[in-house]
Amino acid sequence: MIGSRSKTIVIWTFVAIALILLSAPTIVVLGASFTAGNMITFPPQGLSVKWYGAILGASDLRQAFIRSLIVSAICTVVSIPVGTLAGIALAKYKVRFEKAIQIYLLLPFTIPLIGSGIGMMLVFGNMGVLGQLWPVGIACCVINLPFMIWAVTASASNLNEDLELAAANCGAPPLQRFLYITLPAVLPGVITGSLLMFILALNEFLVSLLLVDARSVTLPVQIYNSIRSIITPDLAAISVVFIVCAGIAITLLDRLVGLDIFLKSK
C-alpha cells in the first residue's frame, strides 16, 4: 500500500473494527467451551475440558455430527463429477446458448435459499424420501453447485489445447487425453471446489432445517434447536468442532492451491 500516514490510520481503523467483528464470535465460543462452570459467565470461572467430555458422552450430538458428515460426503461426491464436467464443458468448448446455460446454472445463487429449500422440500416430499439423508446431501449439492463450476472454470486457463493436440498426435485416444491432460490441468479448481462444497454442506443450516425430520437432524439444526431452549457450555464445545473443521479446510486450501487465488482478477 502506498500513501500518507492518515490513509494508513483510516484504513487500519476500518480493518481493525472488521477484524474484531469477524473474529469475536469464534474467539468467544472457543473460550466459553473451556469454562469450568455450568453457565457461560464473564469473567470465566476457571478452565476445564469437562464440556468436551460431556459432548463425547452425548449420543444425540455425536449422531447429529455423523449425519452432517454423511450429508457433506454425499454432497461432495456428487458435485465433483457433475461440477467438473460442466466446468470443463463451459471453459473448453464452444457451446450454443452458452449465456443461457450459464444463467441457468447460476439459478442456485439467484433463487433465495428459502425458495430453493422449500421447493426441494416439496419435490422430495412428493417423492416420499423426506427424512432420509441423501436428499439433504443432494440439496446441499444443488444450492452450492455454482461454487464448484466456478472453481473449475477459474482454473481452466491452465487448459492448453496444443498439449491435447500433441497428445493426440502421439496416439492418445480421447479418454486418455481427458484423464492425463485435461483433468490434471483443472485439478486445483476441483480441489478448491470440493473443499468448498464439503465445508459449506457441513455448515448448511436452512436447507437442512427444511429437509430433515426429528430423527435425521444434522448438527447445525441440532445446535439451533438447543439454542432455543437454553445456552449451556456444551453447545460451545460442539461448536468448536465446526471451528476445527473450518481450520482444517483453510489449511488444506492454503497448502493445496493457496488462498491467494481468491484475490485474482478474472
Add this chain to the structure above:
Amino acid sequence: MRNSRVAYPLTWRVMDMLENVCARIWPASLHRLLPYLMLLPAVVLVGLLVLGLFQIGDASLRVLDTSTFLFSEDYSLENYRQAITSGFFAVVASRSLMGSVIVTVITLLFALPYAYLMVRTHSSGLRKFLLVALFLPFFIGQVVRAYGWLIILGNQGMVNEALGLVGVPPVRLLYNYPAVLFGLIQYMLPFAVLMLAPALTAIPEELESAAGSLGANWVRTFRHIVLPLARPGLVGAGLVVMTLSLTDFAIPAILGGGSQDFIANAIYDQFFRTSNQGLGAALSLMLVAVGSIMVGVVFAVFGAGTLAMTGGRK
C-alpha cells in the same frame, strides 16, 4: 507371447478396454454433442430447483379451507391477494427491505478498506492473516456465529457482565432490530470482501501512484481513481449482500428471537407453524421474484460475468 505381454502392460490393456467402452457409448461421430453431454448432469441437478419452483407455484394457487384443513382443487389468486393486502406481511417486508439496505451500506463501508488493504499490502504474511480471518467465519456457519453473539450480547453475556463490573445496569442488547442488523453485517462481510478483492486487484497500483505524483492526496485518489474503477465490484458485492441479507433466515431467527422476523422467517412460519402452505408458497414465489429482479438488474447492467462464471473462456 511372454515378451509381448511385458511390452504391453496390464494398465494399457485396461485403458484400451475403457477407450473401447467409451467409443461404443459415445462414438466419435457424436463428438460435437460431447459438451452438452458433459453439461447434462449439472442441468439435471439444477432442474430439481426449477421443478421445486413449479411445485411452489402450484401450491401457491391453492387456497386453504380453514374448516377442513384441505387445499382447494381449483386454482385462484386468493393467496397472493392475502399476501399483498395483509398488514403483517407489509411490516415484515419493509423491515427486511430496510434492513438489507442498511446492512449493505455498512458492510460495503467496512469491506472496501479490508479488501483494499488485503490486495495492496506488500506483506504476504499480513495478506494471509487477513484472508484467514475472513475465511474462518465464512467456513464456520451462521448458527455457530450467531451462538457466539448470544454469548457476547446476552442478558448475562460478556458485554453486560463487563458493564456490571463498572456498575452499569444490564442493557438489553439482543432480540431487537439492531442486533439482527449487526449479526447480518458480520455474516455478510466475507462475501463482500471476497467479491470486491478481484475488482481491486484489477486496478493497477501505478494509477494511484500517478495520481499521487500529480498532486492528488489519498482521499482524492480514492474518490477519483479507486472508487470509479471498483464500481462494478462494488455494485456486484452490494447486490449480493442485499439479496442474501434480504432473504436470510438464521440471523433474524436467532438474534431476533421471534420478534424481528424477516421474510424468510414469515415463510417458514406459514409452512411449519400455521400450516398454510398455499400462503407460504405465494410469499416464497414473490420473494424469488424480487431476488431474481435484483440479480437480473446486475446481469443487465454488468453482464452475466459479474458472478465470476465466465473465467477462462477462450
